[in-house]
Amino acid sequence: MAQPAGLLYSKEHEWVKLDGDVATVGITDYAQASLGDIVYVELPRLGATLEQFNSIGVVESVKAVSDIFTPVGGEVIAINDAIESDPALVNREPFGGGWFYKVKLGDVSQTGELMSPEQYDRLISET
Amino acid sequence: MNDASGALRRTALYDAHLALGARMVPFGGFEMPVQYTSILAEHDAVRKRAGLFDLSHMGQFELHGRDVGEWAETLTVNRVANMKPGQARYNIFTNERGGAHDDVIFYRISDDDWLLVVNASNADAMWRVVSAARSGDVRLTNLHGERALIAIQGPRASALLQPYVEADLAALRYYACTLSRVREARDPILIARTGYTGEDGFELFLSNDEAVGAWDLLLAENRAHGLTACGLGARDVLRLEAGMPLYGHELDENITPLQAGLAWAIKFDKPAFVGRDALAAQRDAGDYTRIVGVTMEGRAPARAGYAVFASGERAGEVRSGSWGPSVAKNIATALVAPSAAAEGTPLEIEIRGARHPAVTVPLPFYRRPKN
Numbered sequence: 001m002a003q004p005a006g007l008l009y010s011k012e013h014e015w016v017k018l019d020g021d022v023a024t025v026g027i028t029d030y031a032q033a034s035l036g037d038i039v040y041v042e043l044p045r046l047g048a049t050l051e052q053f054n055s056i057g058v059v060e061s062v063k064a065v066s067d068i069f070t071p072v073g074g075e076v077i078a079i080n081d082a083i084e085s086d087p088a089l090v091n092r093e094p095f096g097g098g099w100f101y102k103v104k105l106g107d108v109s110q111t112g113e114l115m116s117p118e119q120y121d122r123l124i125s126e127t
Numbered sequence: 128m129n130d131a132s133g134a135l136r137r138t139a140l141y142d143a144h145l146a147l148g149a150r151m152v153p154f155g156g157f158e159m160p161v162q163y164t165s166i167l168a169e170h171d172a173v174r175k176r177a178g179l180f181d182l183s184h185m186g187q188f189e190l191h192g193r194d195v196g197e198w199a200e201t202l203t204v205n206r207v208a209n210m211k212p213g214q215a216r217y218n219i220f221t222n223e224r225g226g227a228h229d230d231v232i233f234y235r236i237s238d239d240d241w242l243l244v245v246n247a248s249n250a251d252a253m254w255r256v257v258s259a260a261r262s263g264d265v266r267l268t269n270l271h272g273e274r275a276l277i278a279i280q281g282p283r284a285s286a287l288l289q290p291y292v293e294a295d296l297a298a299l300r301y302y303a304c305t306l307s308r309v310r311e312a313r314d315p316i317l318i319a320r321t322g323y324t325g326e327d328g329f330e331l332f333l334s335n336d337e338a339v340g341a342w343d344l345l346l347a348e349n350r351a352h353g354l355t356a357c358g359l360g361a362r363d364v365l366r367l368e369a370g371m372p373l374y375g376h377e378l379d380e381n382i383t384p385l386q387a388g389l390a391w392a393i394k395f396d397k398p399a400f401v402g403r404d405a406l407a408a409q410r411d412a413g414d415y416t417r418i419v420g421v422t423m424e425g426r427a428p429a430r431a432g433y434a435v436f437a438s439g440e441r442a443g444e445v446r447s448g449s450w451g452p453s454v455a456k457n458i459a460t461a462l463v464a465p466s467a468a469a470e471g472t473p474l475e476i477e478i479r480g481a482r483h484p485a486v487t488v489p490l491p492f493y494r495r496p497k498n
Contacts, residue, residue: 036150036360037167039450039457040426042479058479060428062166062450063360084426 002121003028004095008111009120010053010071015095021108023072026099027059027090030124035061038087041068043079043101050074050103052110057100059090068100071114078102138183139275139335143342147356155247157184157272160358169361170452173324176353177281179345180362182330183338186250187270190241194263199233199243201400202260204384204393210235215302215319217392220256221402225383225409229253230374234304234319242317242332244276246374275338279345279354280328280365282495287349288329291341294318296329309333311340323362325369326495367460368453370420370491376431376447377418377460385409386462387418388490416443419468420490421476423457425483429476430459436475436482437467445476453493463487 003009008016013031017024032038040060050056052073059066079101083089090098105111115123135158144151149160160181162169172178190199196208205218212235220228229249234242245253250271257267279288285296294307296318304319312333322328333341346354363373372378378387385393385406395407409415423429429448436442443463451458459476467474470489475482 036162037165040428042427062364063161065430087426 003117005117007095007117008071008114009117009123010069010114011123012053012069012071013124014069014071016071016111016114018108018111021105022077023074023103023105023111024099025071025101025103027068027094028120028124029094032091032094032098035059035064035066037062038090041083041087041090041100043068044070044076046076046079048076050076052113070103072103072105072110073107074103074105076101077104136184136272138181138272139338140181140183140277140342143339144181144356149356149358152359154359155184155250157247159184160356161360162358163356166358166360166364167452169355169357170364172353172355173281173326173357173361173365174453175282176355177279177283177287177328177349178324178355178357178361179342180278180280180357181342182276182278183272183274183335184247185276186245186247186253187274187276187332188243188245188254188257189268189270190243190257191239191266191268192264193239194265195239195241196235198260198263198265200397202256203231203400204389204402204406206394206397207233212237213303213305215304215321217302219378219384219389219392220253221384221400221406222380223402223405224381225385225402225405226380227374227378227382227384227387228256228380230372230378230384230389232319232321234317236304236306236317249374273335275333275335276330277333277338277342277345278322278328278330280322280324280357281326281353283353284326284328287345287352287354291345292318296320299329301327309341311344312337323369323371324365325371325491325493326365363447364449364452367447367449367458368451368491368493370493372418373447382418382462383409383415385417386415414465416462416464417468418446418460418490419463420488420492421445421448421459421461421474421485422451422454422488422492423459423476423483423485426457427478427483428457428459429461429478429483429485434477435461435463435467435485436477437463437472442467442474451492458492459485460490 199207448459472487
């Protein structure tokens with residue numbers, strides 16, 4: 001299963017899309033399929049400062065609560081209101097309408113810690 | 128439970144679950160399907176059409192003898208001896224403190240032949256309980272894992288099952304059971320109009336070697352009519368909506384049937400049963416913590432173990448919690464102080480350090496429409 005190109009990936013199954021120094025964050029298709037029906041996403045507050053790889057929220061399926069480990073650090077400049085009223089959007093469009101939040105990166109070099117689509121594909125095919 | 132090596136057991140339908148793409152999880156010592164496609168889709172199938180469940184992990188004990196009814200009365204809160212052949216009845220085995228060893232169903236097949244179905248997670252402990260208490264003309268056979276149990280549940284269950292069954296299902300009342308010939312089985316099997324979903328439905332007790340054929344046939348011929356394989360994930364949401372207790376959550380060795388809201392099943396006028404005095408004392412004192420329904424106002428689900436507050440004070444603990452699709456709210460049960468138990472009491476549930484508004488509501492959350 002090929003992963004969308006042009007994105008970076010974390011081993012915690014989040015994706016990052018870079019646009020200059022702004023990073024959009026979501027969870028991968030693999031993650032949403034593993035979680036099952038998503039019923040709630042607790043996102044960081046607008047304006048919060050996140051530290052890379054910290055637990056900054058949760059995503060809840062019918063049966064389970066899972067931490068969101070932010071793949072990038074920086075200031076939260078947007079959150080996706082649409083998934084508050086329709087959490088299943090994350091199941092339907094994990095790489096699109098189901099994005100979580102946007103971060104203004106303090107330090108763009110931190111994305112060096114993330115994986116390419118090919119590397120992430122290898123990770124999930126091994127698990 | 129697990130055998131000495133800790134290995135999980137498999138039901139006769141294990142390969143059928145894998146073929147359907149099920150996600151398997153350990154439950155009660157067995158590898159069981161938690162979902163095939165989606166818990167919400169499977170839940171929807173049972174509420175609107177019909178679902179097929181493998182419940183072969185549940186404990187099945189055969190009880191034989193003239194004294195089974197009287198004997199079982201001494202160990203449980205509900206009546207047993209006055210059951211007629213063809214009746215099924217919910218019951219609870221209690222300890223001396225009135226706490227629950229297990230909640231169970233007795234099926235009286237004939238005068239001297241009974242089936243007792245216990246929870247998978249309690250099957251070993253319950254076998255010890257009944258074996259240690261055996262007396263008089265009571266013979267016990269442990270069939271745990273050796274005979275299959277398939278449930279078909281949902282508004283279409285009766286119509287979909289009838290073509291395979293000789294018995295007239297329309298004549299089989301809720302909590303009745305009968306031996307009937309069925310397609311795909313050599314000998315008549317026990318069919319009961321029982322379930323754990325809040326919908327109409329049936330449970331079929333059949334041999335392990337005939338279970339696979341029956342499962343495959345039912346699914347293959349009825350998929351087009353909406354019959355859907357359903358896992359334990361959907362089952363848990365369905366039973367929670369229907370206000371049915373799950374052992375380990377709403378009932379356990381320290382939560383009595385009185386606390387669980389099951390007073391209707393306790394027959395205090397029986398001469399004696401284990402835990403009777405403790406239950407009577409609890410009833411008379413009246414100040415016991417009790418299981419209530421809770422709905423959340425927000426989107427964050429309450430989960431088992433979360434703290435419950437009323438008027439700013441700690442009032443209890445969430446025991447089960449989930450998104451409730453049938454009511455489009457987050458629903459939960461909580462064990463709370465009597466002061467927080469009245470319908471409409473404003474509550475707060477602590478979720479990851481923040482308190483979220485909730486309210487005490489009557490159980491069940493969902494009642495199927497009467498037809």
